[in-house]
Amino acid sequence: MQDPISLDAIDRRLLQALQADGRMTYDELAERVGLSPSAALRRAKRLEEAGVISGYVALVNAEAIGLGLTAYLNVRLAKHSEGERRSPMEVFKAAVQAWPEVVECVALAGDMDYLLRVVVADMAHYSRFVMDTLLRHPSVQDCKTSFVLERVKVTTALPV
Secondary structure (H helix, E strand, O other), rough: OOOOOOOOOOHHHHHHHHOOOOOOOHHHHHHOOOOOHHHHHHHHHHHHHOOOOOOOOOOOOOOHHOOEEEEEEEEEEEEOOOOOOOOHHHHHHHOOOOOOOEEEEOOOOOOEEEEEEEEEEOHHHHHEEEEHHHOOOEEEEEEEEEOOOOOOOOOOOOOO
């Protein structure tokens, strides 16, 4: 983990503005944060080079494209045996990269090893993913699922 970069008030305003609208022009950004366009561009480029801004994306509404079911799966992996070349965690982490239904995977401390956020069309799609992909993976010992009933708060913006 790298040391956090020191952000001043202008950097914070710039990050807030770009998190709200990453497509705004540098003229609009400059006006919003109280800088000249060239100064806004320099600051944004510095934040990109420092890794503070890691990219720009379009946020797609899952339901609008037919992916109406979101589930969180707690996954427990099998224990590592000494004869195996790669640990179950390494094998699982490599496999999860190829599963398009998994939009987020985080390693956990505690009873379970990973938490997956899975986005699928419907319960049949979910069932196929779990039965044909996840539970057939040799590293997976167990999983528990919670389904999203309502999104109370959704944001990609960090509190800068």
